[in-house]
Amino acid sequence: MSHRQLRDRYGMLDKRSEDNLWTLQPLAALKVRQMMTALRGLADWKLICGIRTYAEQDSLYKKRPRVTRAKGGQSMHNFGIAADVCLFVDGKDVWTPSEGADSIYKPVAALAHKLGLVWGGDFKSIYDPGHVQLGELPTAILHHAYTTGSATLAQLLQL
Template structure:
């Protein structure tokens, strides 16, 4: 999901804004002054990161803008370094619960996570892909010649969780902020009971 699409789903947008600590209203799916004020704060926080670290390619920028600012900081730092090595792009940021459910229903299966069970649903995860001559490259994904070696190194250096370290599934293009449980994230995200910063500090 890109930034413009995220804004079009008001309830999902409010959840993201509240989780970032910007939105002070109820999660009612109605765009009002508080939603617009929070949206301006979201844009400003991302613009500050762009100013500090520089702009990247459009696809990466579109996906970075969907991430929680705390996650976007680390992922932008990683992408800036990766772009200095090769044509790496961020190809996925946030997914709404509805998007996740549609992805879960695809066959052959591409994910085991339903809506509310993926770190992407909370705007704290991103997927990267290497492009060569404009075409996406996925292999070799393991071993000494793995194309994901710089992703792993940068994720570890920046304090991000790298999907290649997962025990349940090898997902080397995936990075995320923190190791909070999806149950904890789901409750806070859907009820507005806590921000991401508060969860990370607890």
């Protein structure tokens, strides 16, 4: 399905979320849009990041405190199959509590798991509860497929 068809089927989200959704690969956009549509019914969740350039990823990698362990070309964001969400209350972003029984990310985790997305709160290397992605492919394989045109995302994910 195209991005327009997905929007028509699941409804329009806020502008920021829509702008970020349109940067995702259609397969990722479908799952993330389904998650965002369900989250919209619970609270003011917004999609705050979709695709990133390698330079944008490198800039995040250099930030302290560390917010990512992935350099440019090592993040699923670089391939349009990852997104970050954030809860907003009274127009302000809310990040805590991010862990434990009162975590604000419980609905994100539940929906990600239900939709077959990988949830960043399950990562072993860094806890990233606002992150969701389509699959767990090695980024070297993604980079090779994208630069050579040797495989589609569906083929890589064996869909």
